[in-house]
Amino acid sequence: CEVHSCISRDSHPRAVNVDLQTDATLQVDISDALSERDKVKFTVHTKSTLPNFKQNEFSVVRQHEEFIWLHDSFVENEDYAGFIIPPAPPRPDFDASREKLQKLGEGEGSMTKEEFTKMKQELEAEYLAIFKKTVAMHEVFLCRVAAHPVLRKDLNFHVFLEYNQDLSVRGKNKKEKLEDFFKNVVKSADGVIVAGVKDVDDFFEHEKTFLLEYHNRVKDASIKSDRMIRSHKSKLHIPFPHLFPHLFPHLFPHLFVRFFLKVSELFEKTRKIEARVAADEDLKLADLLKYYLRESQAAKDLLYRRGRALVDYENANKALDKARAKNKDVLQAETTQQVCCQKFEKISESAKQELIDFKTRRVAAFRKNLVELAELELKHAKGNLQLLQSCLAVLKGDT
């Protein structure tokens, strides 16, 4: 079944993962989103005072593939080799949710009306949550690009923001995906070689080791937190039968029946709270970790590129020395060496800054999210406690 969800600007939460300065010269956000059968259409809204754009405020509709295209164009751009490219947003994945809705529809006959509506509501809420998340991810990506001093000036980016026709970006076909796969294999092999080269600069050397370790740990933490949240959620899908009081009018006066009734009610209510807890954990913790997983990967990529440039530079140096020794093609070797040197230095310079920024951003994001997570958990725990206490009071004072 088709589900249309529209999100107005104010209702969805601002990207929680990244603390960004909103700059008046270029503000980008996703003001609306529509979910159709198998794709999501984002309305990208831009407010800008930059002269490049024809208007000050405008909107276009974009799909996920176009975001990926933009990201890839950054990655492939040599000029941006020295930057941490903001990680691409993950593909919107409603399959699981859709499957569940379908199963629910099929099993409609076997449950009572109220059970059905309740489950339907729960699933719809889940769907909505996933939807909001994917919107947020896409928005974060755009905001990061907009906040980056160099990337924001990228021409492709402007086209992305302004061109109100379809960008006719098709998803990669099989051949291209295969090519990508091989490219990745080569790249990772190369990455290993490059990583083995000891860096001259202490800062980068340290960053390299740090990032490697950090990335792995974040990955691990992300997996575990996902698992934890999943088991938290699965707890909620246990049907709790409602004890129907009218079946036991004389058998058990008051207490027994009421006790079990109260207990079932209690379980129901705590279920709701725990659902919220799981959702919050998901948002604050899991998403945070996932995002930094991707971003640390991007940082690693940056280091890789730099390493690569370094290797090239050293190779060029060696070639130059050899050429000088043989006194053959010296000029060519020199130019190559110059180019490599420049490239390397450019990357190093910006990389340093980028990595420092990365750290600051990371610390701030973690702080914000962890604080919010703690506050929310506290709130829910208090709510839970209150619920239990009131139930207790009712049971005690029950006559």
Add this chain to the structure above:
Amino acid sequence: MAEEREPPPLGDVGQADFVEVEDGEDLFVSTVTTIEQLSPTTPEPSCLPAEDISTNSNGPKQEILLDDDQEDLFAEATEEVSLDSPEREPILSDGPSPAITPVTPTVIITPRAEASMFDRSLDEDEDTEENGDTFDMQITVSDPEKVGDGMNAYMAYKVTTKTSLNLFSRNEFSVKRRFSDFLGLHSKLASKYMHIGYIVPPAPEKSIVGMTKVKVGKEDLSSAEFVEKRRSALQRYLTRTVTHPALLKDPDVIQFLENTELPRAVSTQALSGAGILRMVNKAAEAVNKMTIKMNESDAWFEEKQQQFENLDIQLRKLHASVESLVCHRKELSVNTASFAKSAAMLGNSEDHTALSRALSQLAEVEEKIDQLHQEQAYADFYLFSELLGDYVRLIAAVKGVFDQRMKTWSKWQDAQLLLQRKREAETKLQYANKPDKLQQAKDEIKEWETKVQQGERDFEQISKNIRQEVGRFELIKYWEAFLPEAKAIA
């Protein structure tokens, strides 16, 4: 995990207990009214009835036998206790028939944190005093010990009885029993009392898997859990058994509690011939149940039976849900633990010191949460689902009793039928004028007549008993299962 508290000395009552008793009062008020509907006896609050024999409106015939007296006495004793409950006086009655002293044993359950919750047994009309200053009987099952080795190993439990009843030779004594002893006791009681209509408390189930683990000597958590579960189940079983006034006086029960040596109850072994025989019997009974179509004359029974059916279904569902909830909680705690470790590692690798600290603290918090979840899981498990399981089994026992009643009825009907036929045969013989055969026929008729009468009486008896039993069953006190949970959260 849950800590064990020492059994409170007399009169030392926790806050929670007081409240329970108050509820008990209300409980009994309503029960009194129910019982009054059944037997229009007017209870006298001040003294025990001496020789009053009330007229029951229970069975169709008003045969006043000695048994009935005692039943009435019990009924009235029940009412006595209930009305006296606020004053919490020990009720020791000296009935008119001294052969069997109708005592009202009150039982105080050792308030081990997990055990106390579900040790409130069903038939609690006498138990109002459990929180009070006096009690007459206290049974604890403790100290599970592994005896023997390999596949012949078994767990021996220490059964301690503290009592001031005259039934027992001493005031305090303990014996060592193993699980099959309990099962043996139960089967003896069942064979003796089921067909009269008493609800015999069901014994905990045999579990081959669990015991094998223990035998093999796996010292892991699950086998410890299993032993603990079994121990508390045994304690509840014994408590329920002795709270039943008739069962308490049964020599088998007394022997079980007192004798140091007990003959091995071999027939309770799972894979023995007796076990298989039992299974066959059960199957036969199930078939029988379906074929006996009882003409239910008594609306009360029909209603109750229906209610029990419903309750059974609901409780089973609830029980299943709670068990799966417990499973999930355990899973959650495992996952939380692994996440905690992972977060700690992340904290270690993080550069920024404050963030690093924060992350490792997050790890600690998560670990604590994990512990909490575990506790919750165990609490839920022990408190709730065990109790539910108990009730499910109890209801099965109740249903069994109802079935017995049906069987008795059918016997009665059969006897009647036979009598009819004998009478017909007699008239035929009279016509045929065969004097000697006539005499024989007359004798047979007499015999069958008595049988019929007996059958009828049995039937009434069982009906009456069942009514009473159900009356006692209804006096269920609840317990605050969530007190430890709430405490844990706070």
